[in-house]
Amino acid sequence: MHAVIFHRFNHFLWNLGLRWLARWFAHFSRWFTGIEIHPGATIGQRFFIDHGMGVVIGETAHIGDDCTLYHGVTLGGTSWRSGKRHPTLQNNVVVGAGAKVLGPITLSEGVRIGSNAVVTKDVEQHSTVVGVPGRVIHHQDDAEEKRHNIAQKMGFDAYGATRDAPDPVATAINKMLDHIHAMDEKMETMCGALKQFGAEIDVEKLPDLGSCTISTSASDATDEVEKIETN
Numbered sequence: 468m469h470a471v472i473f474h475r476f477n478h479f480l481w482n483l484g485l486r487w488l489a490r491w492f493a494h495f496s497r498w499f500t501g502i503e504i505h506p507g508a509t510i511g512q513r514f515f516i517d518h519g520m521g522v523v524i525g526e527t528a529h530i531g532d533d534c535t536l537y538h539g540v541t542l543g544g545t546s547w548r549s550g551k552r553h554p555t556l557q558n559n560v561v562v563g564a565g566a567k568v569l570g571p572i573t574l575s576e577g578v579r580i581g582s583n584a585v586v587t588k589d590v591e592q593h594s595t596v597v598g599v600p601g602r603v604i605h606h607q608d609d610a611e612e613k614r615h616n617i618a619q620k621m622g623f624d625a626y627g628a629t630r631d632a633p634d635p636v637a638t639a640i641n642k643m644l645d646h647i648h649a650m651d652e653k654m655e656t657m658c659g660a661l662k663q664f665g666a667e668i669d670v671e672k673l674p675d676l677g678s679c680t681i682s683t684s685a686s687d688a689t690d691e692v693e694k695i696e697t698n
Contacts, residue, residue: 470502470522471514477506508542511558518564525553527571530560537564537582545570545587557592 473496480489489506497503502519504510507526514530516522518538524530527550528542536542540562544552551571556562560574563582568574570587578590581597590596594603 470496470500470504470516470519471510473500474504474506474508474510477504478508478510481506508553527551528553529555531556531558531576533559535561537562537566539565541567541569543567543569 473492477489477493477496480486480492486506493504493506500519502516502522504522504524505526505528508524508528508530510524510530511532511534513533515535516537517535519536521539522536523541523543525542525544527544530542534556542554542556542562546552553571554568555571555573556568557574557576557578559576560578560580562568562574562580563584565583566580567585568580569585572587572589574580574586574590575592575594577593579595580586580590580601581595583599584597584601585599586596586601588601590601590603596602597604
C-alpha cells in the first residue's frame with residue numbers, strides 16, 4: 468500500500484516535468500518499502516502487491532486494473548533503447564512470485580504467470596504460463612467453456628481444484644465433462660429422430676445441461692428404438 472501511494476505521488480510529479488524530484492522520492496520509496504517502481508510507470512486501479520519485497524517495475528511498464536504481483540516480480544526491459552521497453556499488463560493479470568516479464572510485450576486480460584517463470588513473448592488472454600522460458604500450459608477455449616457450464620449445471624467443482632492447476636484428477640474430470648457434453652448432444656439428436664418417426668417420449672426430465680432441450684435416459688431411448696424396429 469505504501470509503495471503504491473508513493474508511486475501515485477511520484478507519477479504525478481513525473482508528469483508535471485519534475486523528474487529529478489520524482490526520482491528522488493522513488494529512491495526513498497524503494498528504501499522504505501523494498502519495492503522499486505519507476506515514477507514513469509503507468510498503473511491502473513486496484514493494483515495489489517502481495518509480500519512486495521524485491522518487486523521491480525520499469526519506466527515504460529503499463530499495468531491495467533485489478534492486477535496482482537507477488538514478491539520478487541520483475542517487469543523489466545531487454546535493451547537501453549528509448550521508447551517502449553517494458554511490459555504491458557492488461558486487466559486482471561496475476562504474476563507469481565519471482566517471475567520475470569521482460570521486454571515490450573503484452574500480457575492480455577486474465578493471464579496467469581507461474582512462479583519463477585521467464586516470459587519474453589506476448590501471451591493471449593486467459594492463458595497460464597509456466598517455466599523457463601515461459602510456455603503456455605492452459606488456454607481457455609470453447610471446450611473449456613463447455614466444461615465450466617456443465618460443471619455449474621451439475622453443481623460440481625472438482626473438489627476445489629482450479630482450472631489453472633495441471634492436476635491429473637482434475638484433467639480426468641475435465642475429460643468426463645467432455646464426454647457428458649458429447650453424450651448430451653447425441654441424446655438430443657436421437658430423441659429428435661425418434662419424434663420424427665412418431666414415437667412419444669414421456670420420461671422423467673433429466674437436469675438441464677447447457678444447450679440440451681430434449682432430455683431422456685439411455686435405457687428409455689433404447690426401448691423406443693426396439694419398439695420402432697419391431698413395428
